Structure formats: structure tokens, C-alpha cells
Amino acid sequence: MAGPDRKPTIIDVARLAGASIKTVSRVINKERYVSPDMQERIEKAVAELGYQPNMMARSLASERSNLIGHLYGDAGGPYTLEIQVGLLNRCRAHGYHLMIEEIDYRSPNVEQRASAIVNQMRLDGVVLTAPVTDNPIVLRILEEAGVPYVRVTPQQELETSPSVRIDERQAAYTLTQHLLALGHRRIGFIKGKANHTATILRYTGYCEALTDAGVAVDPVLVEQGEFTYASAVACARRLLDQPHRPTAIFASNDEMAAAVVAEAHNRGFSLPANLSVVGFDDTPLAEMMWPPLTTVRQPVREMAETAADILIGLLSQRGKVDWPKPVPHQVLAHTILLRQSTARPPGKA
Amino acid sequence: MAGPDRKPTIIDVARLAGASIKTVSRVINKERYVSPDMQERIEKAVAELGYQPNMMARSLASERSNLIGHLYGDAGGPYTLEIQVGLLNRCRAHGYHLMIEEIDYRSPNVEQRASAIVNQMRLDGVVLTAPVTDNPIVLRILEEAGVPYVRVTPQQELETSPSVRIDERQAAYTLTQHLLALGHRRIGFIKGKANHTATILRYTGYCEALTDAGVAVDPVLVEQGEFTYASAVACARRLLDQPHRPTAIFASNDEMAAAVVAEAHNRGFSLPANLSVVGFDDTPLAEMMWPPLTTVRQPVREMAETAADILIGLLSQRGKVDWPKPVPHQVLAHTILLRQSTARPPGKA
DNA sequence: GGCGGGAATGACAGCGGTGCCATCATCCCG
DNA sequence: CGGGATGATGGCACCGCTGTCATTCCCGCC
Numbered sequence: 001m002a003g004p005d006r007k008p009t010i011i012d013v014a015r016l017a018g019a020s021i022k023t024v025s026r027v028i029n030k031e032r033y034v035s036p037d038m039q040e041r042i043e044k045a046v047a048e049l050g051y052q053p054n055m056m057a058r059s060l061a062s063e064r065s066n067l068i069g070h071l072y073g074d075a076g077g078p079y080t081l082e083i084q085v086g087l088l089n090r091c092r093a094h095g096y097h098l099m100i101e102e103i104d105y106r107s108p109n110v111e112q113r114a115s116a117i118v119n120q121m122r123l124d125g126v127v128l129t130a131p132v133t134d135n136p137i138v139l140r141i142l143e144e145a146g147v148p149y150v151r152v153t154p155q156q157e158l159e160t161s162p163s164v165r166i167d168e169r170q171a172a173y174t175l176t177q178h179l180l181a182l183g184h185r186r187i188g189f190i191k192g193k194a195n196h197t198a199t200i201l202r203y204t205g206y207c208e209a210l211t212d213a214g215v216a217v218d219p220v221l222v223e224q225g226e227f228t229y230a231s232a233v234a235c236a237r238r239l240l241d242q243p244h245r246p247t248a249i250f251a252s253n254d255e256m257a258a259a260v261v262a263e264a265h266n267r268g269f270s271l272p273a274n275l276s277v278v279g280f281d282d283t284p285l286a287e288m289m290w291p292p293l294t295t296v297r298q299p300v301r302e303m304a305e306t307a308a309d310i311l312i313g314l315l316s317q318r319g320k321v322d323w324p325k326p327v328p329h330q331v332l333a334h335t336i337l338l339r340q341s342t343a344r345p346p347g348k349a
Numbered sequence: 350m351a352g353p354d355r356k357p358t359i360i361d362v363a364r365l366a367g368a369s370i371k372t373v374s375r376v377i378n379k380e381r382y383v384s385p386d387m388q389e390r391i392e393k394a395v396a397e398l399g400y401q402p403n404m405m406a407r408s409l410a411s412e413r414s415n416l417i418g419h420l421y422g423d424a425g426g427p428y429t430l431e432i433q434v435g436l437l438n439r440c441r442a443h444g445y446h447l448m449i450e451e452i453d454y455r456s457p458n459v460e461q462r463a464s465a466i467v468n469q470m471r472l473d474g475v476v477l478t479a480p481v482t483d484n485p486i487v488l489r490i491l492e493e494a495g496v497p498y499v500r501v502t503p504q505q506e507l508e509t510s511p512s513v514r515i516d517e518r519q520a521a522y523t524l525t526q527h528l529l530a531l532g533h534r535r536i537g538f539i540k541g542k543a544n545h546t547a548t549i550l551r552y553t554g555y556c557e558a559l560t561d562a563g564v565a566v567d568p569v570l571v572e573q574g575e576f577t578y579a580s581a582v583a584c585a586r587r588l589l590d591q592p593h594r595p596t597a598i599f600a601s602n603d604e605m606a607a608a609v610v611a612e613a614h615n616r617g618f619s620l621p622a623n624l625s626v627v628g629f630d631d632t633p634l635a636e637m638m639w640p641p642l643t644t645v646r647q648p649v650r651e652m653a654e655t656a657a658d659i660l661i662g663l664l665s666q667r668g669k670v671d672w673p674k675p676v677p678h679q680v681l682a683h684t685i686l687l688r689q690s691t692a693r694p695p696g697k698a
Numbered sequence: 699g700g701c702g703g704g705a706a707t708g709a710c711a712g713c714g715g716t717g718c719c720a721t722c723a724t725c726c727c728g
Numbered sequence: 729c730g731g732g733a734t735g736a737t738g739g740c741a742c743c744g745c746t747g748t749c750a751t752t753c754c755c756g757c758c
Binding site for chain 2: 734736738739740743744745
Binding site for chain 1: 704705706707708709710712713714715
């Protein structure tokens with residue numbers, strides 16, 4: 001434990017092992033052309049000194065930062081966290097570090113900010129999640145800087161960059177079918193925040209399922225929410241105040257579904273007997289509320305891992321600048337979780 | 350938009366502005382001793398070239414990385430996310446970047462991992478959250494590396510490093526008093542994961558409140574949970590199966606409270622008439638469940654911001670190596686949120 | 699025996715900034 | 729008017745590592 005208090009550098013290692021710094025560098029980077037004998041001596045020296053290569057110096061010299069950025073917009077909920085966990089898993093496994101940056105996509109200086117993040121830190125690659133995943137300014141900056149990026153749940157797949165998503169439309173379709181199969185015909189729908197990717201796809205799935213079953217989409221049963229609890233309380237009230245009220249409500253996410261459930265409880269409804277409710281996302285909430293919520297599970301963590309894998313895959317074959325063509329667009333499988341918030345409509349026992 | 354495709358360096362700026370690179374450096378770093386005229390010329394050149402200083406080079410030369418790390422253990426829930434949002438807020442405001450790293454504190458090579466994170470990335474400072482906040486190995490590594498760190502919600506305050514927390518014991522005390530005031534005498538308690546900081550403090554507060562009110566702590570009413578929903582379901586069953594069952598249950602966090610509520614619903618109880626339930630943490634869940642949960646709100650985000658402020662405060666006066674003595678230990682105010690999951694015990698209307 | 703070629707190693711010039719010191723012009727004051 | 733303090737600027741080594749190229753040695757082959 002005694003010794004110079006300065007952190008050991010590659011030079012110290014080289015001296016101790018009786019090698020040149022270049023050879024030490026080779027060992028550190030697992031390059032070829034090092035004799036077993038030399039390799040062993042250097043590894044021993046590294047261990048003895050507790051040498052840790054300085055990332056900054058490495059990055060500066062090699063033009064690689066080993067940094068992957070996660071750019072996101074709203075700091076929203078469990079989703080973002082799951083994404084990070086997924087990214088972190090892969091980063092760790094491949095020796096990358098994760099840098100998280102929030103971008104206020106409403107702010108006028110998105111451009112500056114995005115540019116600063118990407119250029120100052122010299123990120124090797126970036127993963128984008130909603131709503132930044134669709135922000136044209138951010139995408140442009142990334143393109144200009146030549147930084148590879150992967151988009152999670154983009155509104156629209158581009159030829160310039162890979163993406164990862166589930167088939168939200170299909171999921172909403174299936175979930176609606178489930179309600180139809182139970183016998184529901186008047187199915188309310190609470191949309192998410194306008195212009196959000198998910199909002200459109202989920203609503204489309206709902207409409208298509210109804211239409212395919214020969215049930216007309218009744219505009220009276222469709223409410224505009226914001227993906228928040230508060231917004232959905234109002235929607236639920238309007239839906240349940242109607243004289244000929246729906247027997248089931250499809251909320252575009254779990255949080256809004258929770259609001260519907262609360263409002264129903266408030267009115268003394270017994271769930272799911274009086275009203276069926278379904279959500280979307282399978283947040284932890286879904287399992288913990290009463291009754292447990294029927295919903296759709298996105299494999300969020302896995303999506304993040306996939307995104308990271310795609311990104312790291314490219315980074316590992318550097319020299320190549322461009323994505324293989326066509327760029328990969330992964331669609332992962334979702335799961336419909338039938339829990340206890342859905343039942344036959346009243347009078348159809 | 351035309352020009353060399355290479356990213357501009359400080360040299361390019363210097364040349365364009367007709368100054369030395371050193372002077373440009375001064376402007377970039379807002380140092381003194383630059384004439385207004387010169388300053389303006391350089392700023393113009395920076396703008397024209399779209400120059401962004403290279404963090405790597407900066408860090409290498411200055412021994413400052415402008416990186417703050419957040420080390421955490423379990424990737425658990427909304428808590429971690431709130432912490433990150435708080436940290437991110439401050440980091441952004443002060444020009445730092447956030448690097449998040451999970452440490453598997455059960456793994457045998459915690460030491461290696463912690464050391465790698467701290468030393469390779471040359472983090473300027475670190476914020477620790479539970480359970481890493483109390484990990485002696487991690488703390489030692491940080492000490493040895495001379496990296497300043499702030500602990501959030503530590504088990505025990507140390508003289509070597511600042512900390513931020515709320516008074517959990519007091520909060521649990523007050524919450525228990527609330528139940529006592531409503532008339533409850535048989536109050537069940539579900540503890541959190543053993544050895545966790547919070548577990549002990551919350552339980553202590555509960556015990557003291559009972560004792561001070563002249564109510565004996567009945568071991569039959571105390572269950573050992575794990576902070577998880579699943580663990581608490583079992584606890585709730587045992588508590589409610591008792592012949593002389595509790596009229597109120599204090600769960601050590603919201604997730605476990607949700608489990609109690611679910612189990613009660615399962616048995617056809619009407620809440621809060623038949624059973625009062627309280628939780629701890631005020632996760633989003635608390636507001637969204639039915640009935641809305643009476644709980645304690647930790648200002649998590651604010652705690653993170655405070656931690657960041659303390660850290661950045663020190664970092665800004667570098668040159669100084671040590672914390673001021675005594676090191677700051679902030680105790681932030683908590684809030685008791687009385688919602689609708691508590692009421693007078695049955696028969697005491 | 700000469701030679702081409704791969705394996706193993708090292709020398710050295712940067713990467714893009716910052717820290718330290720030198721230089722020079724001013725200015726104030728006794 | 730000399731001398732010290734202060735403002736403004738530049739020169740240059742160096743932070744710790746990697747890329748490129750040179751060098752040496754050994755081997756197989758014609």
C-alpha cells in the first residue's frame with residue numbers, strides 16, 4: 001500500500017515490467033503480437049500497481065469515448081428507468097459507460113443543447129427514446145456529427161437509423177378484441193397525449209378491432225387524455241356520466257386506467273362486474289392496484305437492451321462509418337396480460 | 350455550412366480570431382484578464398466555427414472531468430429515477446454531466462467495480478444512494494481515491510462525508526400517532542428488508558409512538574417484509590388471519606401497503622371502514638390506488654438536488670481538498686399526507 | 699546463402715486542451 | 729522619475745494514452 005500517492009500511469013507499468021509503454025498499451029487493449037512471457041510480466045505489473053487506464057487520455061488519443069448517451073425528453077416514470085436499466089446492462093457487459101441527458105424538447109435551444117451533449121462529450125453512440133426519438137432537430141444534429149444512434153419506439157422508421165419497438169397497433173387491436181369477446185359493445189377509449197407516437201397507434205388498433213367486429217366507432221366514447229392520472233379523471237367522469245355509458249373502458253396507459261378505476265370506485269361501482277377497464281404498459285402499478293389491471297406488457301428493458309446491442313454491434317466494427325443496409329428495425333413481442341379488471345358486461349353473465 | 354469536415358479545435362479559433370490558443374482558452378473558461386475587444390473577437394470566431402471544446406482534452410489537461418457519478422444498488426423503482434432527475438437538474442445547471450453506474454453490492458468484486466468506475470472515469474464527485482450509501486468497501490475506495498462524495502439517506506452519519514436525509518424515525522412516529530389519534534390500538538406493522546437503513550428507523554418510530562401512548566408493542570402484530578409487494582401479501586395474510594386482528598396496518602413502504610390493500614379487498618373488506626392502512630414514500634402508486642393511501646412523502650428530488658448542490662459547492666472551490674468541518678448533514682422536511690386509507694376503527698364511529 | 703514475410707517490440711509524434719511562467723504595456727505613488 | 733502593482737497576452741511543456749512507422753529477430757523456402 002506504500003508508494004507514490006500519484007495514480008500509476010502506463011509509464012509506471014512499463015518501467016516496472018521492463019517494457020515499452022506501447023507494449024503495455026497492447027496488453028491493455030488485448031492487441032496481437034505480444035509474447036506470452038511479456039504479457040504475463042505486464043499483467044503482473046498492472047496488478048501490482050493497481051493500474052487503471054485513464055479513460056480521458058485514452059479517448060483523447062483514440063477518438064473513442066466509450067460513452068453511450070441516452071437522450072430522453074420527459075423524465076417520465078418507470079419507463080425511462082427500465083430503459084436505463086436495460087442500457088446499463090449492456091453497457092457494462094461491453095465496457096461502455098452510460099451518460100444520461102435530458103433534453104427539454106420544447107425549449108428553443110434544443111439545438112444548442114443537443115449539439116453540446118453530442119460534440120463536447122464526443123459520445124460514441126446514442127439511444128433515443130420518446131419524444132426525442134422523433135425530434136427532427138436532434139436527429140439532424142446527430143447525423144451531422146456522424147454519431148450513430150438507435151431510436152426506441154419511433155413514430156416512423158427511417159432508412160438512416162435502426163429502431164426498436166413493439167407493434168402497438170396490434171397490441172391495442174388484440175386487447176380490444178379481448179373486450180369484444182367478453183361481450184362488450186360499448187367500449188370507451190381514452191387517448192394519450194396528442195401527437196405522441198403511441199397515442200395514434202393505440203387508437204388505430206382500437207378502431208380497427210371495432211370495425212373488424214362490425215361495431216361502429218362512436219366518437220362519444222372517445223376522450224382525449226394526456227397520459228396522466230389527472231387528465232384521465234376528467235375523461236372518466238365524462239364517460240361515466242353519459243346516460244348510455246360504456247361497459248368497458250380502454251385507457252391508453254396504466255396511469256390513466258388507474259384514474260378510471262378510482263373514479264369508478266368513487267361512484268360505488270364494483271369492478272370488474274360493473275365496468276371493465278384495461279390499460280397499456282404494465283407498469284408496476286398495474287399489478288398493485290385493485291383489481292389487478294388487464295394490460296399490455298412492453299418488454300421495455302429488453303427493448304433497451306436490443307437497442308444497445310445494435311448500437312454496440314456497429315461501434316465494434318469501427319472503420320465502417322455507415323449502417324449496414326437496410327438498417328435493422330426490430331419489432332419485439334408484446335404480451336397481453338389478462339388480470340382481474342375485465343369481465344363480461346353487466347347483464348350478460 | 351461549408352468548410353473542413355474536421356471538428357474545429359481551439360487552434361482554429363485562435364487562428365481565426367488572431368489570438369493565441371491560451372487566450373482563447375481564457376475566454377472559454379471565463380477567466381480574467383481578457384480585454385473586451387479580444388473577448389468579442391474570440392466569441393465571434395467561436396460562434397462562426399461552431400467550436401465546442403473537447404471535454405476529453407480538457408479533462409486530461411486539467412484533471413477535472415466535470416463528471417458526477419451516481420452509484421446505486423438495486424435499480425429500484427421510482428425512487429432511483431427521482432434521484433436522477435434531481436441530480437440531472439443540478440448537473441445541467443452547473444455544467445456537469447451525470448454518469449450513472451449500478452453496483453451489484455452482493456457481488457464479490459464490488460471492490461474492482463467501484464474502483465474501476467471511480468478511477469477510470471476520473472469522476473469529480475459521487476452521490477451515493479441506498480444501499481450503496483452504506484457499503485464500507487465503496488466508501489473506502491472513494492476515500493482512497495480522494496473523490497468527494499455525498500451520501501443520501503445513510504444509515505449513520507459519518508464525519509468524513511456529508512449526507513442528506515429526512516428524519517424517518519420522526520415521520521414514522523407521527524404517522525403512528527395519527528393512527529393512535531383515530532382510536533386504533535391494535536396496529537400491525539410490516540417491516541422492510543432486514544438491515545436496510547429505513548427498516549430500522551421506521552420501526553423505531555412506530556415503537557416509540559406506541560410506547561409513548563402507553564400501548565405495548567405486540568410482537569404478534571409485527572411482520573418481517575422485504576419492501577416488495579409479494580413479501581407483503583404473505584405478511585398481510587398472517588396479520589389478517591389472526592383471531593384478534595389489527596384494525597390498522599402500517600406498511601414500511603407504499604408497495605407493501607398496496608399489497609395489504611389488495612389482500613383486504615380480496616377478503617371483501619371495505620376500506621378504510623374495516624381496516625386502515627398507511628404506507629411510506631408517497632410513490633406515484635399511493636395516489637393512484639384505491640383508496641388513495643395515507644403515507645409519508647420524502648422530498649426525494651429535492652434531496653438529490655441538495656446532495657448535488659453540496660457536492661458541486663465543494664468542487665467549485667477546488668484547491669481545497671477536504672470538506673469543511675464539520676461536514677454538512679442536511680435533514681430535509683418530510684410531509685405526512687393524509688388521504689383516504691385511514692379512518693376510525695370499526696365500532697368507534 | 700539470400701531473401702521475403704510475419705511476429706514482437708519500441709520510438710515518437712500527436713490528440714486538444716490547461717497550468718505555469720515570461721513578457722510587455724500601463725498606471726499609480728512617493 | 730524609478731519601481732512595484734496590475735492588466736493583458738503569448739510560449740511552451742505536459743496531461744496519459746494511441747496510431748504509425750521503424751526496427752529487429754526468426755523462420756521457411758527456393
